[in-house]
Structure formats: structure tokens, C-alpha cells
Amino acid sequence: MKARILVSFKDSxxxxxxxxxxxxxxxLGYDAVQDVRQGKVFELDLSGISKAEAERLIPEIxxxxxxxxxxxxxxxxxxxx
Amino acid sequence: xxxxxxxxxGSNCDADAYHAFRDALGQPTTYLWHKDHDxxxxxxxxxxxxxxxxxxxxSGAIARFSPLMQEVREFADKGGLVLGxxxxxxxxxxxxxxxxxxxxxxxLKFLCQYVTIRLENDRTPFTRKGTKGQxxxxxxxxxxxxxYAPLETLKEVEDNGQVVFRYCDPEGALTEEANVNGSLHAxxxxxxxxxxxxxxMPHPERAVEPVLGSEDGxxxxxxxxxxxx
Numbered sequence: 001m002k003a004r005i006l007v008s009f010k011d012s013x014x015x016x017x018x019x020x021x022x023x024x025x026x027x028l029g030y031d032a033v034q035d036v037r038q039g040k041v042f043e044l045d046l047s048g049i050s051k052a053e054a055e056r057l058i059p060e061i062x063x064x065x066x067x068x069x070x071x072x073x074x075x076x077x078x079x080x081x
Numbered sequence: 082x083x084x085x086x087x088x089x090x091g092s093n094c095d096a097d098a099y100h101a102f103r104d105a106l107g108q109p110t111t112y113l114w115h116k117d118h119d120x121x122x123x124x125x126x127x128x129x130x131x132x133x134x135x136x137x138x139x140s141g142a143i144a145r146f147s148p149l150m151q152e153v154r155e156f157a158d159k160g161g162l163v164l165g166x167x168x169x170x171x172x173x174x175x176x177x178x179x180x181x182x183x184x185x186x187x188x189l190k191f192l193c194q195y196v197t198i199r200l201e202n203d204r205t206p207f208t209r210k211g212t213k214g215q216x217x218x219x220x221x222x223x224x225x226x227x228x229y230a231p232l233e234t235l236k237e238v239e240d241n242g243q244v245v246f247r248y249c250d251p252e253g254a255l256t257e258e259a260n261v262n263g264s265l266h267a268x269x270x271x272x273x274x275x276x277x278x279x280x281x282m283p284h285p286e287r288a289v290e291p292v293l294g295s296e297d298g299x300x301x302x303x304x305x306x307x308x309x310x
Contacts, residue, residue, distance in 0.1 A: 016185060065142070068142070070230065071182045071184065
């Protein structure tokens, strides 16, 4: 079973790296891009647990380790059974 | 007073800290390996600068789970003195022993330079040798030193007098230019509510001898020896 977790800054936190990417895109003429938020993707390969257990485990791992909840938020999905 | 310098894989200021506390301060100092569960009876734990675990995931995020950190947390909970310098500060934030988190420096550059910082609270075990308003010249070397906290946390930190250092210009004024990494309220160093855990981005251990260019870091080191009145 594979799970994908996306960690990014909370909306209230400035993302200077995302802003730099946005500015670069503007330099290249992609003026339609209003904003860029940069984040991290984690893909977990899980085995030996049920889907229900995974659904409990993934947010626990994301909140405890993968994201720093002071500045970041996360979303997650199970990719395959 | 016995000092213990924690060594993580990727620590690179551990030897500097060891030298500063043993030779410049003249106190018994020992290394503490992060995999051990033994604080060797030290009176003060130093979390040194560096790039523990290559700064993977986030600065200090993996070091937080090192076995020894369990003992460090219990030690801190009992009122033991813990000083985190640079990466050590980041570890203390990840451990939630200090409030807030670090973001990348505002100009997205690694900064390696001298800064001037203003001592904001001289009643902590880390600053009582100095005086409020005193300006110290101490080097920094970091990529993620842009301290951030939600507004209510920031207010609490200020109201409790937990700010110990702020980046300032050489005259002591708080200017945007002097706040090199963009930290909220120019915060360069903090203590916890109880006052026994301190984190700071500037490196006092790199400013303890004239040959290093500054001795201002001794204020922090010598404060730790002061008897509590």
C-alpha cells in the first residue's frame, strides 16, 4: 500500500522560496501565475497493516514527524491497496 | 560546574563548544553521544551548532528523536540548564522545549558573519552576567534562522520576557537591515517560560578569546557560573 503526503507552509506563513519561483516565472513571461507555494512530497510504502490502520497511522506520522505543525500543514491520500 | 556537549552526526561546533567551556571558561566539560541514554551527571547540557542529520527533513527535526533527547527533555523538565546554539536552537524548537519554528532566512542566503545583538533580559541563567541593553558582537552561521511563531505565541513570549537577544545595529537600534534573517521582532535568542532552557542563533562559543575577534560570547558562558541570588 502506498501513501502520498503533501506538506506545505500554512497560508499564514510567508514562503520566500515560492515567491522566488513566482518571480522567476514572471521573468519568463508566465504572468498568469499569481502565486506559488512550495512544499514537500513524501511517498510511504506501507505493508503488514490494514487500510484502516494506515488511515490512522498516516496522519500521526505526518503530524509528528513529516510536518512541523507550527508552520506547516499536510494533506494525504492512499494511492493503492 | 560540569558541562556536557551533545554530539549528533553532523554536529560541527561540538569541538568549538567543548574548547570554549573547558579552556575559555575553565570548567570540566565532556562530550555526550546522542545514542547514549546518559547525561554523565552534567549540570548544563549544550546542544551545539552544525547540521545534525544533514538538516534532512527540517533543521533539527531528526536529531529531536535521538535517544539522548529523552534524557535532555527530562533534565529540562526538572529545571536543568540547557543551552542550544544555532542548530541546537533548532533542535529545541523541534522538541517543543522552546516556542516557535525556524524558516529560511528572509533573503534565502546562508549567512556567515558577525552580527550585533542586544541583551534584552539579564535575569536569566544565560545572561545574568550581562546587563539589559548591552550590545554583543557575536558571529552567526545559518540558513534557517528566521524565527517565526503564531501571533498569540509571539505575544506570550514578549509578555513573559522570554526574549533574551535581538538583532540590532552597532548602536543597539532595531532596524530592518540589522535583522539579517528576518526573525519576528528581530528575536535572536529565547528562553522558555521557566527560564532554564535557552536557544540562540549567534554562536557565543565562537567569541570567547581575543584571537577569535571577540570575547563577547563569554557573557553567556560566564553567566552560567553565576550563583542564583
